[in-house]
Amino acid sequence: MTSSPSAQLLDAAMARALELARAAGESGEVPVGAVVLSPEGTVLAEAANAREAEHDPTAHAEIRALRAAGAAW
Template sequence: MSLAFAEAEAAQARGEVPVGCVIIDSSGKTVAAAGNRTLELKDPTAHAEMLAIREAAKALGSERLVGCDLYVTLEPCAMCAAAISFARVRRLYFAAEDPKMGAVDHGPRFFGQPTCHHRPEVYGGIGAARGEELMREFFRERRKSSPAVAGEERDP
């Protein structure tokens, strides 16, 4: 998880939401690591998990990441949970819960749906305090620097 946190901190330094992801193969080798790049790439799908899954698939030469484990600093959203399922990731480890946009333990609880054909083993709360603090710090700074985010500018 420490490498995922390093990716999250690098994302934060770029002005991105601080989420980092690492994928490890069955031998314990890191095959992919990424942080959010949605702003940089102008791509709403450029979440850390999506970028890492793409990188791992390319590195392994397969769309299936069988035997791979994914570590991410924030509970995955619905899009990322679907990609994790489609990629056949063996285990998902996440740090902080995301009550607003999370889709594993919150919201649609993607892996519990009857339409979900692959359910990874899920372990949440790994390094939760650090993940939560990264998110709090990021949004605290964002509110300070943006009146619209702070609620000072509103549509009539």
Template sequence: MSDQEAAAGDERAQFDRAMMRLAIDQARNAWAVGEVPVGAVVVHEGRVLATGYNQPIGTHDPTAHAEICALRAASELLANYRLVDCDLYVTLEPCAMCAGAIMHARLRRVVYGARDPKTGAAGSIVDLFAETRLNHHTEVTAGVLADECGELLSSFFAERRGVRGRGEAHPEADAVPDAGGIDVRFDDEATPR
């Protein structure tokens, strides 16, 4: 590798970390409103185009993951659902739904922080991005600021368990309709979205 190639690689890694820090800020926004702290940033030609954070609880929309929210905003700004010259930075490995949306939008690259061993679709459970039968292949970079991204999620769930451990209601309890006598339980070990 030449010195020039090494310098370009260092610049890219530095840029990736800077964008992931913005995604972490978005994840903190999610936490602030009681959502699982996952954040995303769409970058177009080296500039932040759109951001998003997890919102499925507040919006009553199971598709309102951070990635989807950021993709929707970016698509509106570019007036095109194809985001060919865009990259996505997200604090948690995309699930299958988000991976599908990322590929459908034709993103050039996805960069994620923490792995998701329960529903990760970029290598942890399945690797949809490596599926050769699909017509678009998005480049994947994993593990950027992984410890910081993972710690944010761990702290969020530890706090939730602590609240319930003191006999207080689960933050989502009001969102659960009457279960008709069925014992409804929340599993903190379930997928964090």
């Protein structure tokens, strides 16, 4: 059985997502960032919105992070 990530790990992941969002906003994207954690709290992937840069309406931070996590898993 796995345990849930600690509040400290979740806070760190949220802080990182906010950093990614801030950077996305500064580069002209919608300011959204995403971090995907394993059940144990290991970072599997992270991403920021890249719809404008990639000219791809599906390049949302959440989608990009989930794709990267799937490839890493």
